[in-house]
Amino acid sequence: MLPFTRDQFLANLVSYNEGIWPVQVAAFGLGLLAVALLFWRPLMADRLIAGILAIMWLWTGVAYHWFHFTQINKAALVFGALFVAQGAILAYVGLVRNQLRFGQSFGSAAMVGVGFVTYAAVLYPLLGIWTGHAYPEMPVFGVTPCPVTIFTFGFFLFAKPPLSRWLLAIPFIWSLIGGSAAFLLGVPQDWLLLVSGVVAVPLVVACRSGANLDGLKS
Template structure:
């Protein structure tokens, strides 16, 4: 059982969305920029993508979990800390060390990655509206945990070997936590989250292992 009701969860989302407006627009804009950067050859593009993902995780950890979700669930203190750690890891590995490289690519991993990115940025909010969760009573891309996680999995599937497997750990754990809660709360646009972690981890590990064998 969850320590809060569905109505409390939705009311908390409304309060959060109204408090941070118009950050949602900026989040969507940098999400589009991240996708555009996949087709931008310079090395700096990889660092910019990593920084965008890091900002999304840091923002969600602090603004969503710590400053709002803790009002109805004290476990959000731990959730927020994990998101901040993930954001810091992305910043260190991808921005400081420059060890994350992305590309549109081809093959099963890239195809699923593109699908995850498109789902998180476009289909996710549309499905929410279609199922009766119109703004502001909906998780919004780039500033709430579930779409941020799916979006990140999409980019991990588009990452070129080698990539630190540690970057997969926190998103995978959240996919199980957030995905399970989505069924209890009746948030169908988050149902994909529950399987996205398993699919993404399997494909990333398989793709990178194949690359290691060929090296």
């Protein structure tokens, strides 16, 4: 059993969305920029993408979990810490160490990545509206946990190996936590979250293993 009702969850979302407006617009703009950087490759493209993902995780951890979700669920203190930690890891690996590289690919992992990114940014809100949860009574791209996680998995599937396994741990944990809660709360657009980690992590690991084998052969 969850420590809050579905009505309380939706009311908390309304309060959050109304309280942070128009940050949602900026978040969507950052998401579009991240996608554009996969094709338009300026010198700092990889660092910019990593920075955008880090901002989304840090914002969601602090603004959503700590400042709003804690009002109905004290476990959000822990959830927020996980999101802040993921944002810090992304910033360290991608910005400080410059060890997170992205590139275009036509393999199976990239195709799934396209699907995840498209779902998080476009299909996710449309499905929410179709099922009767229009704005502001809906999780919004870039500023709430589930679409941020799906979007991040999408970009990890575009990442060039090696990809640090530390980057995968927290998104995978949240895919199980948030995805399970989606069924209890009746948020169908979040159902994909439950399988996103199970699908994305093996594909990322397989790409990493394949790169290691290629390195051995050469």
